[in-house]
Amino acid sequence: MSLFSSAVPDTEKRRALRAGLSSGTLQRWPGAFSPLVSKLIAEVGFEGVYVSGAVLSADLGLPDIGLTTLTEVAARGGAMARATDLPALIDADTGFGEPMSAARTVATLEDAGLAGCHLEDQVNPKRCGHLDGKDVVPVDDMLTRLAAAVSARRDPEFVICARTDARAIEGLDAAIDRAKAYADAGADLIFTEALRDLGEFERFRKAVDVPLLANMTEFGKSELLTADQLRDVGYNAVIYPVTTLRIAMGAVERGLREIDSTGTQSGLLDGMQHRSRLYELLHYADYNDFDSDLFTFTTTLEGVRR
Template identity: 40%
Template structure:
């Protein structure tokens, strides 16, 4: 496997680092073509492409399938959502080991109870600090790559006083977290307050239609954010475009009114390096023909 850049490498060159969500290998190639330096695979995305809600219904194998298809096609570092670590410390350790072997360069694990839900939904249940620290220690034990970044995600905001959540994240850092993912922030200055208590990189999740405003990179930079995550932006746009295309074909009997929404054949071929593959295939065929003479 080709050596991939680490999140430490790209953080050195881009700050704050924009991390864009992809749902498969093709969208990873499109993101790379547009100049992004880091990618993300969302647990919600893995579930949604299987027609399931983000309620802990997917397996480690489901996630690994997408990880492997993405890492085979790009050397950009991939951050992977592993939810609560699949129920037990042994599963968590195994998950990180398999992710490292599959070419992922980072993962985040959260402090929700195992019956988890979307981070921007109400009614979340948060585990005790020592339970989350045990998850982190198990995840650390699974690392087979010293450059693999383990991120602790806290969903505790809104469920306890900010001072208590700060104590939590300091304990997470002590337990081995390499970065902090602060979920469902509703106050921009909160990032700066939390960053003042930790020495590890801080990630802001700028997801649409959730509890967090769509802060700009510059706003986040001014509040000491190191990484900015856009987990499902392109996926949502893809779904909306698909819905409009299906609707037009069904109602109008033609796709002519929605052609402008579509990637052209040549644009797709450019992403896939189709011509280069075709030229290679032609050379193989020419060699076969010459050997038969």
């Protein structure tokens, strides 16, 4: 990792993502809500970073109903991608508009340094995948959306994932049929939202012969399965999209309420990340070394100041 950005070129990150999907090792991608969280995900030893649309919208104080823009998503996602040497997969919702918009989305996310994105088959405006009341577009509409996205890909290593929300609307068999059609249209990875339990994940795996991504989000429609369970049934990747945000916001709320009630944060210190740990994560010492190495020159020119 360099001081100011990732030391790994974008194409190499994309190759690493593809290699991980075919490695036989479950790829674990916790969701990040800031570049600092991305750094911690990398330090702990996960295989990649996930950037959730729900997290980005929540961090902007908005519900996850398609209100964020491509510009916002690319900027925030790019900052999280550049913060580590890991590949980052980002949620691109429905492509932010019509098929031509989906094509532009792929080009923009490539430029931002993401390793891949997923596009879903919901109608516009979309809804959180674990809420009721969502709807999906006809299969042919999603195939057009995917075709546009695939055609816009300039780096062949950039991963395009197709997400289907059909399980909760049309049933499991329809979701499987959609996944097969999406793979035939060029999707490198399939993400099926809101599968109920291990049996459904296993049935989906047996029916679809492409890499599969599982979503282990809390408080939703899916049973929370372990990494070992997902690995054993043959899944290739798992995301924990909102977990870090929920952990952080829970701690923030408890802390603020304690300050409000007691008038001090002194009782919260043991649960805080220490200043020294933050500086370690940010590599303060390396920045100091860089600054010292760069600005050690002297000059004899009169009137020139350091």
